[in-house]
Amino acid sequence: xxENAVFTRIQQEVEENPVVLFMKGTPMFPQCGxxxxxxxxxxxxxxxxxGIDVLSDPSLREGVKQFSNWPTIPQLYIKGxxxxxxxxxxxxxxxxxxxxxxxxxxxxxAG
Amino acid sequence: MAMEAAEIERLIKEALPDARVLIEDxxxxxxxxxxxxxxxxxxxxxxxxxxxxxxxxLRGRMGSELHALALQTALPGEEPA
Numbered sequence: 001x002x003e004n005a006v007f008t009r010i011q012q013e014v015e016e017n018p019v020v021l022f023m024k025g026t027p028m029f030p031q032c033g034x035x036x037x038x039x040x041x042x043x044x045x046x047x048x049x050x051g052i053d054v055l056s057d058p059s060l061r062e063g064v065k066q067f068s069n070w071p072t073i074p075q076l077y078i079k080g081x082x083x084x085x086x087x088x089x090x091x092x093x094x095x096x097x098x099x100x101x102x103x104x105x106x107x108x109x110a111g
Numbered sequence: 112m113a114m115e116a117a118e119i120e121r122l123i124k125e126a127l128p129d130a131r132v133l134i135e136d137x138x139x140x141x142x143x144x145x146x147x148x149x150x151x152x153x154x155x156x157x158x159x160x161x162x163x164x165x166x167x168x169l170r171g172r173m174g175s176e177l178h179a180l181a182l183q184t185a186l187p188g189e190e191p192a
Contacts, residue, residue, distance in 0.1 A: 070159075071173040082159060
C-alpha cells in the first residue's frame with residue numbers, strides 16, 4: 001500500500017468505528033505492555049473498541065504514526081478524534097476525564 | 112538503542128528554552144524513562160499538542176532510539192503533586 005492508501009484506510013477505520021485502538025498485538029493477546037495497559041483501561045471503562053494490530057502490517061505501523069503525528073503505538077481514537085497514547089489515556093482514566101469524553105461523545109458502554 | 116537522560120533534557124530545552132525537565136531512569140537501563148516537562152509554551156495547547164511539542168523536540172528519537180518515555184506535561188505552577 002502506498003502512503004495515500006494507508007491514510008485512506010486509517011481514516012475509514014476511525015470514521016466507521018466509534019472507538020479504535022491501533023496497537024501491537026490483539027486485544028486478547030497484546031504484544032506490548034503499553035498496548036496491554038490501554039486495553040485494560042478500555043475494558044475497565046466498559047468500552048467496546050476495535051483493536052487494529054499494526055504488527056501485522058508494516059505500512060500501517062509507520063502510516064498511523066504519520067497520520068496522527070505521534071511517534072509511538074498504541075494510539076486511541078474516539079469518534080474519529082485522536083485522544084492520545086498510553087500515558088494520556090491512563091492519565092485521563094485516573095482523573096475521570098475519559099469517562100467524561102466517552103459520555104460527551106455518546107460512546108456505547110457495557111453496564 | 113539507548114539514550115542518556117542528559118541528552119533528552121538537552122534536546123527538550125533546545126526546543127523549549129523555558130522548560131523545566133525532570134527525568135527518571137525507571138529501570139536504570141537508559142531505555143525506560145519517565146519525564147515531567149513544565150513549560151509556559153504549553154499554554155492554550157491540548158495535552159496531545161503538548162506531547163507532540165516534546166516529541167518534536169526529540170526529533171524522531173522517540174519510538175526509535177528512545178523506546179519508552181512516559182511523558183507528563185504541565186504549565187508552570189500546575190505540576191502534578
